[in-house]
Every structure is written in structure tokens, then in C-alpha cells.
Amino acid sequence: MFGVQQRLVITRTRIRRFSGQSICRLEELDAHRLNSHLALHYQKQQPVIFRMSCDALTRWNNWDYLIDKVDQDWVGEVEMGAYNQGERVTLSFGEYMEYLKLWKQHEEEGDSEFSKEHLLYMAQNDLPASLHRDIQWPSIEFAENKWYNIHWWVGPRDTHSPLHYDPLDNYLFQIVGQKSVILFDASHPANALYTGSTWKQQNNTSAADVFDLDRHKFPNLDLNLSHQAILYPGDVLYIPFKWWHAVKSLSFSISVNAWWR
Numbered sequence: 725m726f727g728v729q730q731r732l733v734i735t736r737t738r739i740r741r742f743s744g745q746s747i748c749r750l751e752e753l754d755a756h757r758l759n760s761h762l763a764l765h766y767q768k769q770q771p772v773i774f775r776m777s778c779d780a781l782t783r784w785n786n787w788d789y790l791i792d793k794v795d796q797d798w799v800g801e802v803e804m805g806a807y808n809q810g811e812r813v814t815l816s817f818g819e820y821m822e823y824l825k826l827w828k829q830h831e832e833e834g835d836s837e838f839s840k841e842h843l844l845y846m847a848q849n850d851l852p853a854s855l856h857r858d859i860q861w862p863s864i865e866f867a868e869n870k871w872y873n874i875h876w877w878v879g880p881r882d883t884h885s886p887l888h889y890d891p892l893d894n895y896l897f898q899i900v901g902q903k904s905v906i907l908f909d910a911s912h913p914a915n916a917l918y919t920g921s922t923w924k925q926q927n928n929t930s931a932a933d934v935f936d937l938d939r940h941k942f943p944n945l946d947l948n949l950s951h952q953a954i955l956y957p958g959d960v961l962y963i964p965f966k967w968w969h970a971v972k973s974l975s976f977s978i979s980v981n982a983w984w985r
């Protein structure tokens with residue numbers, strides 16, 4: 725948490741101008757002020773980005789730390805390959821770290837052969853118990869104060885989650901690297917987002933890659949109505965209940981998310 729003595733600066737940075745409401749970014753708030761701002765955004769069901777500090781921000785950059793803390797036999801689900809068709813397989817943490825080392829080596833050598841088909845995203849797995857103490861969350865006393873799953877998301881540059889919504893309020897906490905996020909509000913017409921069985925998707929998931937939009941295939945999807953931001957280490961994005969969100973890593977990235985209500 726930020727120290728109470730710290731000068732209170734609220735920077736309402738317009739991430740981008742849209743015809744809808746923009747996401748705002750709250751900076752350097754003490755815990756009390758942060759809490760009242762979060763309560764307000766929760767009541768209005770408006771997304772917001774704020775800053776949290778925690779040990780993970782300094783520790784999880786170091787792969788040796790993760791290898792030491794997480795049981796190498798811990799097993800997680802991994803999404804493979806291209807956008808929105810990702811087959812899921814299980815890998816142990818040890819195997820996944822070996823993959824990441826290989827990916828890093830190819831990245832450093834500028835090897836273009838390591839294409840998107842080789843992307844493996846360790847997405848939406850329960851955060852291993854040994855890492856929980858490295859994370860801090862803000863208070864949610866203004867809501868029902870119920871926390872649900874805490875997941876972690878680990879992956880190289882270009883790993884992504886397609887546009888979808890979840891049935892709970894959400895904090896997405898960026899720990900290592902950067903991610904791009906695109907949101908549409910909860911009342912956005914789902915048929916303009918190309919969801920459901922017609923598009924071989926679940927009702928809460930879009931068939932469109934909003935990061936590389938095919939405007940001929942998805943002519944009604946209007947990115948001007950979206951809200952966009954880049955998340956940096958220490959940023960937490962509040963994603964309100966049922967807001968659509970798509971997320972893409974701009975570098976090697978680790979995030980955690982907590983669902984709550």
C-alpha cells in the first residue's frame with residue numbers, strides 16, 4: 725500500500741477519447757482515498773486503473789525465484805497456438821519453464837521461425853499457494869466482500885485472451901511486463917461482437933480478434949466504442965461485472981486476477 729504521507733495526486737489520464745466513457749487512471753492514492761474511489765467505480769460499474777505495490781513486483785521478474793517457490797511438478801493448463809482456437813494441454817511448471825527459456829533464447833536471437841503456432845499461454849490457472857503471500861489486494865468492503873478464485877496468467881509476447889466477459893467483478897493485476905487491454909461495456913450489443921454458436925463460440929466470447937480486426941468479416945464491430953489501455957507492472961485494472969475484455973501481452977508477462985463480488 726502507498727504511504728499515507730505520500731502526496732495525494734489523482735491523475736485522471738484519458739487513455740484515449742471515445743464516444744463512450746473513458747477509463748481513468750488513479751495515481752499515488754493513500755489506502756483510504758483509493759478505497760473510496762474504488763467504491764465509487766464499483767457503484768457506477770466503471771472500469772478504472774490504479775496502482776498497488778507488493779513483493780511480487782520485485783520478486784517475479786526473477787525466474788530462479790519462481791523455480792524455487794513453485795513445485796516443479798505443479799501442473800497447469802496451457803493454451804496452444806493461434807487466436808481463439810487454442811487447444812488446452814496440461815504441463816508441469818518445470819516443463820513450462822523449460823519452454824520459456826527456449827522462447828527467450830529464440831527471442832534474443834531474433835528467430836522468426838518461433839512463430840505464433842509455438843505460443844504456449846499458461847492461462848487462468850489457480851495461483852500456486854506458495855506465491856499468494858507475494859500479492860496484496862485492496863479492500864472490497866464496499867461490496868459483499870467475497871473473493872473467488874485467484875488465477876495467474878504467464879506467457880510470452882503475443883499470448884492473448886479473446887474478447888469475453890465474466891460473471892463476477894474482477895481485478896487484473898499486472899506484475900511483470902506489459903499487456904494491452906480492450907474493453908466494451910456490459911450493455912454493448914453482443915451481436916455486434918460476433919458471439920455465440922453462429923460463430924462457433926460460447927455466448928460470452930467473441931469470434932473477432934480485436935487486436936487485429938478483420939473489418940470485412942466483422943463489419944459491425946466498432947473499436948471506436950471500446951475502452952483501451954496498456955497495463956504496466958503495478959497497475960490493477962478493475963473490470964466490472966460482465967464488461968467485455970480482451971487482453972494481449974506486449975512482452976513476456978505475468979498477471980494475476982481475482983474475481984470478487
Ligand SMILES: O=C(O)CCC(=O)C(=O)O
Binds near residue numbers: 877
Ligand atoms: O490476462 C489475460 O490474458 C486475461 C485476463 C482475464 O480474462 C481476466 O482477468 O478475466
